[in-house]
Amino acid sequence: MLRFVDARYGGVAIALHWLTVVLVVANLTLGVSMVPLPLSPRKLQWYAWHKWIGITVFIVTCLRLAWRKSHRPPPLVPMPDWQRRVADTSHLLLYTLLTLIPISGWLYSSSTGVQVVYLGLFPLPDLVPKDRTLATILKWTHYGLNSTLFALVVVHALAALKHHFIDRDGTLTRMLPVEWTRSRRS
Amino acid sequence: MNLSRLARLTVTAIALAAPSADAQDVMVDKSEIRFVAKQLGVNVDGRFRKWKASVVFLPSDLAKSKAEFDIDLASIDLASEDSEKEIRATLWFDTAKFPVAHFSSTAIKDLGGDKYEIAGALTIKGVKRDVVVPIAIRKDAAGNRVGEGTFTLKRLDFNIGTGMWADTTTVTNEVAVRIRIVLPPAA
Numbered sequence: 001m002l003r004f005v006d007a008r009y010g011g012v013a014i015a016l017h018w019l020t021v022v023l024v025v026a027n028l029t030l031g032v033s034m035v036p037l038p039l040s041p042r043k044l045q046w047y048a049w050h051k052w053i054g055i056t057v058f059i060v061t062c063l064r065l066a067w068r069k070s071h072r073p074p075p076l077v078p079m080p081d082w083q084r085r086v087a088d089t090s091h092l093l094l095y096t097l098l099t100l101i102p103i104s105g106w107l108y109s110s111s112t113g114v115q116v117v118y119l120g121l122f123p124l125p126d127l128v129p130k131d132r133t134l135a136t137i138l139k140w141t142h143y144g145l146n147s148t149l150f151a152l153v154v155v156h157a158l159a160a161l162k163h164h165f166i167d168r169d170g171t172l173t174r175m176l177p178v179e180w181t182r183s184r185r186s
Numbered sequence: 187m188n189l190s191r192l193a194r195l196t197v198t199a200i201a202l203a204a205p206s207a208d209a210q211d212v213m214v215d216k217s218e219i220r221f222v223a224k225q226l227g228v229n230v231d232g233r234f235r236k237w238k239a240s241v242v243f244l245p246s247d248l249a250k251s252k253a254e255f256d257i258d259l260a261s262i263d264l265a266s267e268d269s270e271k272e273i274r275a276t277l278w279f280d281t282a283k284f285p286v287a288h289f290s291s292t293a294i295k296d297l298g299g300d301k302y303e304i305a306g307a308l309t310i311k312g313v314k315r316d317v318v319v320p321i322a323i324r325k326d327a328a329g330n331r332v333g334e335g336t337f338t339l340k341r342l343d344f345n346i347g348t349g350m351w352a353d354t355t356t357v358t359n360e361v362a363v364r365i366r367i368v369l370p371p372a373a
Contacts, residue, residue: 039272041356048226112265113231120227135266 007074008174016064017175020057020098027053028150048120051109055118058102065095077169087159090152097149104145108138212239213330216368219257223341224358236261243331243369248294253304253367255289277349284311292316300324304335310344319365329371336364 009017027050034046076084106127109116113130117123128134163171220233236258244251260281264270274281291306297320304319321335340359341347347357 039268041350041353044226044356048228114225114265115228117226117228123228130265 007077007170009073010071011177012067013064013071013073014175014177016060016067018177020060020064023053023057023060024098024149024153027057028146031146051105051116052119054102054105055116055124057098061095061098061102065099074174077163077171077174079167079169090156090159094149094152094156097145097152101142101145101149104138104142108135108142111135111138210241210243210369212241213368213370214239216330216332216366218364218366219255220364221361222364223361226356230265232262232264234258234261235263239367241367241369243333245296248296248302251291251294253289253291253294253306255287257287257289258285259287259310260285277351278347280311289317302333308339311346313344315339315343321365321367325371326368331369331372333367333369334365336362338362 008014030046030050030053034043034050037043037046076087079087106116106124110126110128111131111134115123115126160172160175163169164173214237217239218233219237220231222229222231224230234257238256240252240254242250242252259279260274262270262273262279264273273279276283287308287310289306289308291304293305295303295305297303300323302321302323304321306317306319307314308317309315317337317339319335319337321333323331323333326332338360341357341361342352342354342359351357
């Protein structure tokens, strides 16, 4: 096991990963909680926060991708070929969704005629004109992409836990901020 | 040239001979009543799909000129059906009880340079307030007379958005109302 411990992600990559976890979990929760609310000032406030968090996810994901380009992630621990392929595909899909979902939300907001003003300070341009048919399509696109993301995040987390507790390899610890395992560098 | 001038004079003469206080048809498809309010720092605009206007506009006889508007408040066009439903409800327009907003001009002032000031009474939700609407008039390519202007009303003056919506940090008290009225060429 010791040989995997050094093959950890760098501090920046780890920080950005867990920041994404917090933002995505918060925003999925906020998203499903705010939609059924009757229209009220609270609902509007939650929508605003949801949009701000979403744009933040987009920014963080861009930073991660840029960082990843110049800092190769550590190689996967030894595992069967099919698992490696599934892991690579799901990581690619996760990055794709983390980029597309905020854009789909931004598009949706534009199509309802409500401009996104990031943090209440920075107005983002409206990507499409107000159009009710388009808004309906974009709403379900946003919902569909998020359902996919949710499913994928569950699989991603379960796979990490499976590697940690069943395979007992270094998959999870290489993304943890501190080395939890007994196999501290020795 | 002479002939056309003669023709125009004849038309003017006929127009003057006709009962001059007749309302001129507002070209509704070219006209618009829109508004913008700020919601949590975001401009949210909308418009009314259905309204009626009766306008008599005689630059040479402003005393006889008059503008009357009836706006079907339930015909509001907002961001979503959800928000339209809410705005028709009791806290906002309460359109079941107050379906129509009414504006009736009391005085029209010539400010020069095709700019006018229309003073009048605006009634929404049973509350009547005096408003002044500045209007600039220009001609479009087809010779139609296009009157445009913006004025600001305070929604809380009319009890629009009460209760949980009264807090102006969510939706501003000031609502900018933008009007474009297109009249056919002067007869």
